[in-house]
Amino acid sequence: MKKIGVLFGQENTFPPALVERINAMNVEGITAEFVEVGGVEMAKPCPYAVIVDRISHDMPFYRAYLKNAVLTGTTVINNPFWWSADDKFFNYALADKLGVAVPRTALIPHKYYPPDINGQSCRNMQFPLDWDSIFDYVKFPAFLKPHDGGGWRDVYHVHDPQEFFEAYDQSRDLCMTLQAAVKFNEYFRCYVVGQEEVHIMPYDPRQPHHLRYVQDPPEYPKGLLARVEKDALTLCRALGYDLNTVEFAVEDGVPYAIDFMNPAPDADRHSVGEANFEWIIDRVSKLAIKKAQNPELQSTQFNWARFLSGGTMTTELAGKPAAKKAARK
DSSP states (O other), rough: HHHHHEEESSOOHHHHHHHHHHHHHTTTTEEEEEOOOOOOTOOOOOSSSSSESGGGOOOOHHHHHHHHHHTTEEESOOOOHHHHHHHHHHHHHHHHHTTOOOEEEEOOOOOOOOTTTOOGTTSSSSOOOHHHHHHHHOOOEEEEEETOOOOOTEEEESSSSHHHHHHHSTTTOOOOEEOOOOOOOOEEEEEEEEETTEEEEEBBSSSGGGBBBOOSOOOOOOHHHHHHHHHHHHHHHHTTTTTEEEEEEETTTEEEHHHHHHSSSOOOOOHHHHHHHHHHHHHHHHHHHHHHHOOOOOSSSSSHHHTTTOOOOOHHHHSSSSOOEEEOO
């Protein structure tokens, strides 16, 4: 019997629904349960063929446990080695190299030193920083946000240098990015599962959290959803994520990818709505079963490595199997 484990934190709807759905499918030789883990012996195989990871980004013990599990043959959704290596600033740069539109983005040094760091540790740092050059490149309005964060934490909308410095003073020891704001008319949040299926959800980040998923979307310009789907697949295939959300803000018909490092994306029934919840439960259940039945599908290759070493990633990604038609709610 092959077991699929779900590793999670404070979520109350997605994990039990996922376990229930997998077990209700009655696939011979497959069962699902919540992961149970205590002390971990090095290099000892764990009892799960597949683990769906929803929490290791917040808990180092779980991240180390999952890396050991991958080493000993478990497939983890998403691969903890890829996830550990990524940050949002790198992803913006990669997207630009892949031809996916992203807003102008600059990496900003820490306002305050991280623990155990002092002035001598930063002797390679330019001082004073050429702020005018950074502002001329990014331009205002802009968003100051962590280079590796999520959940809209520590995000500041700034309209001029004064607002920037006021926000920067509150950034503590976080490494930040300054990113040009997109004056969007349309905004989409896309579930991408298995690097093949895309579910496009009209979304409005300006609304309260429980109202952000638009229930009655308008008609969109011809070709817009097709480009959103194509760019979402390009990003997830390059990053190696089997479960992700990709967010696009559309200005003058151009979808700019602004957030696409969400390997444990929001899947709460009460926030995403029943139809979106049903879609993600169905697709992740099928993906986990497929991975359990085909362990060779786990890869330890960084897909973007070929591109950075002079390969032809764009061509290779374009040659992937055609994605199923994007769904819309």
